Amino acid sequence: MEFFIAFINFGLALWLAWRGGPRPAVLVFFVGLAYSLALYLRHATDALPLSF
Amino acid sequence: MSPRQAVALNALALYAISAVLLLAFYWQLAYDELPCPLCLLQRVAFVALAVGPILTIRHGPSPHHLGLVVIAAVLGAVISSRQVLLHILPGDPGYGSTLLGLHFYSWAFLAFAGALIAAGIMLVFFPLKVGEGKPPATGLIEHAAVWLVMGLVALNALSVLLECGFSACPANPVQYQLLEG
Numbered sequence: 001m002e003f004f005i006a007f008i009n010f011g012l013a014l015w016l017a018w019r020g021g022p023r024p025a026v027l028v029f030f031v032g033l034a035y036s037l038a039l040y041l042r043h044a045t046d047a048l049p050l051s052f
Numbered sequence: 053m054s055p056r057q058a059v060a061l062n063a064l065a066l067y068a069i070s071a072v073l074l075l076a077f078y079w080q081l082a083y084d085e086l087p088c089p090l091c092l093l094q095r096v097a098f099v100a101l102a103v104g105p106i107l108t109i110r111h112g113p114s115p116h117h118l119g120l121v122v123i124a125a126v127l128g129a130v131i132s133s134r135q136v137l138l139h140i141l142p143g144d145p146g147y148g149s150t151l152l153g154l155h156f157y158s159w160a161f162l163a164f165a166g167a168l169i170a171a172g173i174m175l176v177f178f179p180l181k182v183g184e185g186k187p188p189a190t191g192l193i194e195h196a197a198v199w200l201v202m203g204l205v206a207l208n209a210l211s212v213l214l215e216c217g218f219s220a221c222p223a224n225p226v227q228y229q230l231l232e233g
Contacts, residue, residue, distance in 0.1 A: 001218045003092045007209035010099040014202055017106040022116070029103050029120060036096055036127060043089035043223075044134050 006036055053178040055188040058113035062105035065170075066197035069102050072163060073204040076156065077211070085148050086215055086225040090135045094160045095208055097128030101167060102201045109194050112187050113180050121171045128164035132157045 009032035017025035053061075076095060079085055087095065104121035108114070135157040139146040146155045154162075215221070217229035 001213070001216060001220075003089070003096065003212040003216060003221060004209055006093075006096045007099065007205055007212060010096060010103070011202065011205040011209065013103050014099070014106055014198075014205060017103050018110050018198055018202075022107055022111055025103060025107060026116075026120065029100065032096075032100060033123065033127060036093060036100070039089075039093055039096075040131055040134075043093065043221075044131075 002039060002042075006032065006039060009035060053113075053174075055113050058178075058180075059109050059188050059190060059194060062108040062113075063194040063197040065105045065167075066102055066109075066201050069098050069105075070197070070200045070204055072098055072160075073201075073208065075151075077204070077207065079149070079156070080211070083149065086228070087212075088147060088225065089221045089223065090131055090138075091148070091157065092212060092221065093131045094128055094135075094157065097124055097131055097164070098160075099201075099205050099208070100124035100127060101164075106198055106201070109190055109198060110187065115175060115180055118171045118174055121167060125164045125167040125171065129161055129168065132161035132164060136161055 009028065013025050013028040013032055016028055073095065076087070076091075080087060101121060101124040103124065104117040104119075107117045107120070135147070136155075139155070148156060150156075151159060212221075214228045214230045215225055219229070222229075
């Protein structure tokens with residue numbers, strides 16, 4: 001589910017880049033970036049914050 | 053570089069991203085190799101890499117769009133280099149199969165490094181002033197590139213939902229959680 005959300009997030013950013021304006025697309029891009037970084041901390045190792 | 057050439061180059065970049073995602077999908081389905089969490093994150097970073105080119109195709113070239121490419125490429129390079137380092141010790145067989153002698157995460161690192169270098173070359177040798185970019189005319193090739201990437205994102209979202217279900221993704225996935233019940 002966590003990666004499903006990531007794909008949907010960046011899919012929305014692509015959609016907004018194509019159909020909406022650059023500003024909402026960039027906003028959603030950075031939300032996705034923060035979420036992806038959290039996923040990275042979760043999965044890169046078991047010794048980082050958010051890992052379990 | 054004219055806006056028309058920039059748009060054509062960005063459409064080419066979208067086709068390259070689509071080729072990467074299609075190859076990963078082919079390997080997943082043909083060889084039944086389910087992507088691990090870090091592999092999935094690299095796919096996510098490739099999708100993030102497509103935001104800048106689509107903005108350029110839709111709204112015209114701008115250094116802001118190249119900035120998004122740089123950020124996405126750094127994200128992808130960090131993730132793929134982490135996976136390279138996880139398997140760098142001698143004797144470690146690595147994760148998954150190889151393509152031309154390199155694992156897919158090694159190829160991913162090279163691809164993200166290539167995207168960084170390409171964005172740098174664009175910024176240094178073909179500088180654009182802010183506000184110079186105007187929405188250029190786009191054709192079937194550019195539209196097809198955009199819709200191809202979007203379709204692959206939708207397929208990846210569906211695939212990862214089948215693979216991980218509604219819980220956290222396992223570190224070494226061996227079956228589609230949602231299909232196994």
